Amino acid sequence: MDTHKLNVATTDSPAAKPRKLKIATVSLAGCFGCHMSFLDIDERLLPLLERVEFDRSPLTDIKRCGFCDIGLIEGGVCNAENVHVLREFRAHCKVLVALGACAINGGLPAQRNHLDLGEILQMVYRTGHGLAPGSAIPDDPELPLPLNQVHPVHEVVKIDYFLPGCPPSGDAIWAFLTQLIDGRDPALGHGLLQYD
Amino acid sequence: MNDSFMLDGEEIPFTPGQTVMQAAAAAGKYIPHLCWHPDFAAHGSCKLCTVKIGGRFATSCTVRAAAGQEVENRTDELDARRRTLLQLLFVEGNHFCPSCEKSGDCALQATAYEMGMLTPHFDHFYPDRPVDASHPEVLLEFNRCILCELCVRASREVDGKNVFALAGRGTKSHLIVNSESGRLADTDFAATDRAAEVCPVGVILKKRVGFAVPIGARTYDLQPISAAGGDGTTGRAGDTSAPRKTEAG
Numbered sequence A: 001m002d003t004h005k006l007n008v009a010t011t012d013s014p015a016a017k018p019r020k021l022k023i024a025t026v027s028l029a030g031c032f033g034c035h036m037s038f039l040d041i042d043e044r045l046l047p048l049l050e051r052v053e054f055d056r057s058p059l060t061d062i063k064r065c066g067f068c069d070i071g072l073i074e075g076g077v078c079n080a081e082n083v084h085v086l087r088e089f090r091a092h093c094k095v096l097v098a099l100g101a102c103a104i105n106g107g108l109p110a111q112r113n114h115l116d117l118g119e120i121l122q123m124v125y126r127t128g129h130g131l132a133p134g135s136a137i138p139d140d141p142e143l144p145l146p147l148n149q150v151h152p153v154h155e156v157v158k159i160d161y162f163l164p165g166c167p168p169s170g171d172a173i174w175a176f177l178t179q180l181i182d183g184r185d186p187a188l189g190h191g192l193l194q195y196d
Numbered sequence B: 001m002n003d004s005f006m007l008d009g010e011e012i013p014f015t016p017g018q019t020v021m022q023a024a025a026a027a028g029k030y031i032p033h034l035c036w037h038p039d040f041a042a043h044g045s046c047k048l049c050t051v052k053i054g055g056r057f058a059t060s061c062t063v064r065a066a067a068g069q070e071v072e073n074r075t076d077e078l079d080a081r082r083r084t085l086l087q088l089l090f091v092e093g094n095h096f097c098p099s100c101e102k103s104g105d106c107a108l109q110a111t112a113y114e115m116g117m118l119t120p121h122f123d124h125f126y127p128d129r130p131v132d133a134s135h136p137e138v139l140l141e142f143n144r145c146i147l148c149e150l151c152v153r154a155s156r157e158v159d160g161k162n163v164f165a166l167a168g169r170g171t172k173s174h175l176i177v178n179s180e181s182g183r184l185a186d187t188d189f190a191a192t193d194r195a196a197e198v199c200p201v202g203v204i205l206k207k208r209v210g211f212a213v214p215i216g217a218r219t220y221d222l223q224p225i226s227a228a229g230g231d232g233t234t235g236r237a238g239d240t241s242a243p244r245k246t247e248a249g
Helices: A033-039 A042-049 A080-092 A101-105 A108-112 A117-127 A170-181 B020-026 B076-092 B107-114 B150-158
Strands: A021-027 A052-054 A068-074 A077-079 A093-099 A146-151 A161-163 B004-007 B010-013 B050-053 B056-059 B070-072 B138-140 B164-167 B174-177 B204-206
Touching (some): A068 A080, A068 A101, A093 A170, A161 A170, B076 B107
Parallel strands (some): A021 A052, A068 A093, A093 A161
Antiparallel strands (some): B004 B010, B050 B070
């Protein structure tokens, strides 16, 4: 795991402050609950912001991921755009973290995995109850194509760290991030390691 | 007290005929396990309780304790192997803890916490296992079955009903219900059966009590399975009976 540790040492004089680490975050096939839980670190955001700056993230609204030290991925992979974004993060982040249940095992969206995608689309847009006349399966070319199954992110790219939970608590995210930023392998004990 | 062996450097007494697991449990020592239960004959199938005795692998639920044994249990090497076994179980079924009524009371989940499992690691099978909600009082959620056969053993040996069995081979092994229709409602299964409360995971669930105890306040939310005894059969949320403690000692 040592290869994934972050080098936070300063390159200037010993008195210089370490440079801020760059963090990017994204929600793929997730509900943004993990991001909400991230905000649950509350006022600890302020000391965090003394050590990190945000690149692409719903918090900054930056659309493309630049080169970053840490990438936090919420949600699994359910469509072609998710795959594209996930690969962009992998290419730009030194350390990639699967954040939350959906990124780790597909979560709620993966409950469709034993069903046929075509039948689901037919049911939702054509044959289901309460549909407006003329309803059809969306086919706008700008819509990303759904995948046959929802996948955890580790089935698509190499993931360096995993932080389970639905969502992981603010305390778990804080403990994880501070250890990672300090250059240690994050370790979560009882009470912080939760799958639910 | 001549009859004793060493478990991770601690002296554990035993009575002749006891297995390493039984003696350890009696002494209050936790050896990770899923298919073992103190009230039933050892099954030896989940392999979570594999220890090293004199440097050789052995399932502690089937090996008889012997004087002078040197048993390794909670070593990094053995816990890493246990973590791998758990990861295989997680990807073979559909284990979505956030939507499971058993979350927090589940031996599989709690054992994975204990082993520090952060990811299932392998590619998921996402098997198709329809739920059987036919019985008026009990739900069968086959997605979570780990094939421990505790319900099979309880129904056969305690209830005398033979309601459950395993069918198929290899990765196609699965739990079945012994009725012509295959549905639980068409058996003489009752919610008061021993088989109804022995499931270590969230397959056999009593209806209408699912979230009586909120997530966060359940058995293994409060203490890790190694401290809770780890028998995997704590009372379901809403059960009138107190959580079962099973250590003999």
